[in-house]
Amino acid sequence: MPAEEVYGTLGTDEGVARALAKLDTIREDVIWWTAGAETPQLLADGEAVIGSGYNGRLFSLIEEQGQPVAMLWNYEVLDLDGFVIPAGLPADREARARHVLRFATTTESLAALTRFISYAPTRASSMALVGTHETLGIPMAPHMPGNPDNNGGESFLFNCAWWADHRDELDARFQSWLAQ
Numbered sequence: 001m002p003a004e005e006v007y008g009t010l011g012t013d014e015g016v017a018r019a020l021a022k023l024d025t026i027r028e029d030v031i032w033w034t035a036g037a038e039t040p041q042l043l044a045d046g047e048a049v050i051g052s053g054y055n056g057r058l059f060s061l062i063e064e065q066g067q068p069v070a071m072l073w074n075y076e077v078l079d080l081d082g083f084v085i086p087a088g089l090p091a092d093r094e095a096r097a098r099h100v101l102r103f104a105t106t107t108e109s110l111a112a113l114t115r116f117i118s119y120a121p122t123r124a125s126s127m128a129l130v131g132t133h134e135t136l137g138i139p140m141a142p143h144m145p146g147n148p149d150n151n152g153g154e155s156f157l158f159n160c161a162w163w164a165d166h167r168d169e170l171d172a173r174f175q176s177w178l179a180q
Contacts, residue, residue, distance in 0.1 A: 003075075003156035011162070016170065020177050032178075043069050059118035059143050063136055071143075073150040079158040080122060120146035 001009065009015035023030070031048055033039055039053030040061040055076075061067045083104075085097045103109055110121035111129035118140060121127065130141045141147055145155075 003154050006156060007159055007162050010170070011166065016173055020173070023177065040067075043067065055143070055145055056117045056119050063133070063138060063143070071150075073145070074154050076145060076151075076155040077158050078145060078155055114140045114144065118143035118145075120144040 010019065031042060033042070033051075033053075036054050036057050039048070039051040040057050042048035043051055044061060044065070044067050055071065058069065058071055062069050062071065083101050085094060085101070089097065105123070107121075107123050107125040108129065110123050111126040111131075113119065114121060114126075114130045115132070115134040121130070121144075124146070127141070127144070127146055130144060132138060133140055142149070144150065
């Protein structure tokens, strides 16, 4: 299914039924995880032969631990985090928060984080500054989700607004499916 059709399909009863029917075909072979450390551990232990997970955790498994695992970037779901400043803060605390956010989101600061973990900087301008890993000394650009070589064209952005509207219903249907 093309990435641009995922949310439209999941937004229908027929689409959810189709997804659950597909899961029926692999039910006995799936190990569901609830914590980010589980997929790398399952792969390292040989309990799983393929998995989904956070690329930073998989980078650690592959590059830091030397496990014989490779990353497949096709069909990745890109997720973004954000910062908020609560309304009504005293002026001095709001000023400090804004100062921290201005520093943390500069092109240089975002690129500097990639010396330690393979989470891509959220500014395109930072990608040109991605260098080497602090302790491994390996180039980090090949390990970034934002690297054009890692996008097979099928990736899509996690839609927070869509999930806010549909999560409860889909979770109830999924939990019902799991209980069968």
